Amino acid sequence: VQISMQKVGICGSDVKYWTAGAIGDFIVKGPILLGHEASGIVTKLGPNVKNLKVGDRVAMDPHITCRSCEFCKSGRYNMCPDLFFLATPPDSGALARFHVHAADFVFKLPDNVSFEEGACVEPLSVGLNACRRVGVTMGNHVLITGAGPIGLCSLLVAKAYGAAAICITDIDAKRLEFAKSLGATHTYLIGKDDKPEELGHKIGQLMGGPPHQTIECSGAQFSVDLAVYATRHAGAVGIIGHGPPRVSFPIVTTVAKELDIKGCFRYVNTWPTLIEMISAGQINVKPIITHNFTIEETLQAFETAKSGAGIKVMIDCAKKMA
Ligand SMILES: [Zn+2]
Ligand SMILES: [Zn+2]
Missing domain, CATH: 3.90.180.10 (Medium-chain alcohol dehydrogenases, catalytic domain)
Known part of the structure; x- marks a missing residue:
């Protein structure tokens, strides 16, 4: 056409x-x-x-x-x-x-x-695909690392899925403030003295229990480490962001927690769902x-x-x- x-x-x-x-x-x-x-x-x-x-x-x-x-x-x-x-x-x-x-x-x-x-619908689709890949559902705690457009779209979709707690992290306080206005229940401003392992525990406490899923939208090595340390045992980590072509994973923690690490590439079959959700007022x-x-x-x-x-x-x- x-x-x-x-x-x-x-x-x-x-x-x-x-x-x-x-x-x-x-x-x-x-x-x-x-x-x-x-x-x-x-x-x-x-x-x-x-x-x-x-x-x-x-x-x-x-x-x-x-x-x-x-x-x-x-x-x-x-x-x-x-x-x-x-x-x-x-x-x-x-x-x-x-x-x-x-x-x-x-x-x-x-x-x-x-x-x-x-x-x-296009950037929202990236968020929907990631939420589907990691299995976000009603009552879940979701951590989103990175509050750029894709992090914010993931937030809107996770909220529509009925996530009970959504924590979003960034290095920019203004973006976090904005994320809060979109429905993030918790935010964390990452400072240069933060260590991923300690912060992982801290975020779990902040959210009233560690995240079932983490959606990585920043492409930063720090956030990949944080995702592994923060996510609940048997949870899932969806990777959307990619900055440097190679990052490393805390392998012992990944294995010991049986984390599902899922690459999330673009999206598939998302337009009909999102158009319905926007039309119904479920996603603003x-x-x-x-x-x-x-x-x-x-x-x-x-x-x-x-x-x-x-x-x-x-x-x-x-x-x-x-
Ligand atoms: Zn795009
Ligand atoms: Zn084909």
Whole structure:
């Protein structure tokens, strides 16, 4: 389907491709469009499209997968070896007036879900995938390390899952304050004198019992150590963040506690769930949208995102009628 793009959020990865030109093995070799947190209005249909009609307000899952490999067939399409993914080189993004996407990865938004919220389904999806991977459920204690956009989205999803206590850590007090306003029951400002092992115990006490699950969103070695020391015996640690290409684990503690360490890559089958949850008022993502720019102001928008001034920076791609 052809989509008249409305809102595109800027992700940390977009900024990284712009400034560093690469994330690991994904290297920008030629000009590409950025933007994968996207929503718009359907303007044209391909000949066999049945699930959408012209004029539908939609949000897009950035994947387009092969649909026939073992992973696609078993419902793990994020593992597809033959996939297209918006704004991941060499694949181009959706930050444009118009974009064409596969209809089965495009989802209709109910009237009460805005285009901004539709674009935020993407970062929320990272949080939902991690919560699913580690098995967050009602009454759990959840530790989230890192209060950037992904940590905050994980917080919103863990809350919607019915987590009883959610503690979030960061090195930035302002971010923690913001996390509290989104529903974190506890926050901890990590200082340079903190030791992961001691802090692990302290966080357990703070939360009234150690976390059943920890979701690591910072990519810092300190947080990986903290996750292992803090998490309850037989608990699970989901790893989303990656900073240095190698980090180490306190192996004896990991083994002795029988921790499940789970890598969390993007997401799979999350759009329908999150659109329902936003529409039902169970997840309120609006507060994380801190800045709005027009597509003509894209450079300024990227400068703002790079500066870390806001949480989620949105770009309005619609043509304004005078
Ligand atoms: Zn993103
Ligand atoms: Zn596949």
